Amino acid sequence: MTRSGLIEKLSLRYTLLKKDEIEVVVKEILKIIKDALKDGDKVEIRGFGSFRLRSRKKREGRNPKTGMKVLVPEKKVPFFKAGKELKELVDH
Amino acid sequence: MKKADIASALFERTGIARKDSGQMVEMMLDLIKETLKEGETVKLAGFGNFVVRKKNERNGRNPKTGQKIGITPRKVISFKASQGFKKRVENS
Numbered sequence: 001m002t003r004s005g006l007i008e009k010l011s012l013r014y015t016l017l018k019k020d021e022i023e024v025v026v027k028e029i030l031k032i033i034k035d036a037l038k039d040g041d042k043v044e045i046r047g048f049g050s051f052r053l054r055s056r057k058k059r060e061g062r063n064p065k066t067g068m069k070v071l072v073p074e075k076k077v078p079f080f081k082a083g084k085e086l087k088e089l090v091d092h
Numbered sequence: 093m094k095k096a097d098i099a100s101a102l103f104e105r106t107g108i109a110r111k112d113s114g115q116m117v118e119m120m121l122d123l124i125k126e127t128l129k130e131g132e133t134v135k136l137a138g139f140g141n142f143v144v145r146k147k148n149e150r151n152g153r154n155p156k157t158g159q160k161i162g163i164t165p166r167k168v169i170s171f172k173a174s175q176g177f178k179k180r181v182e183n184s
Contacts, residue, residue, distance in 0.1 A: 080171030
């Protein structure tokens, strides 16, 4: 399922909002989660899971095209951990 | 940040009624869960993909006692953040 499929289905289930409003809502919810992580916050949703950032150490990489060595600096990457309920739901 | 905080932020950012904001957060998460339960991938443009992966049976050890144990085959969720999401948070 894609984001547009999600919007489509939600608009069938929740008729109090118009489809274009639901589209704004879905995009905004995803943005709220991204912004929270960017600000150093984590997002914990019971029954679903949690989003947080993990650190990656700096490392030496290579440019795959030229083979030249490049230093990849330390950075943060998004990480999702499924919650207990979601884990059980999927592993049935 | 918890589910209620996402709903509040949604209300503040979009002006969608509080009741609708809460409902939308709830329903969107439920729909993602239901989709994953069916083993279907959820691809959210600008955010990332949730994929159900099958893990084969493997041998493990109880880390406390060192005793060998079999780990049964199972399905787990993996989340891969989109390029845009990764870029947004890498220097957080």
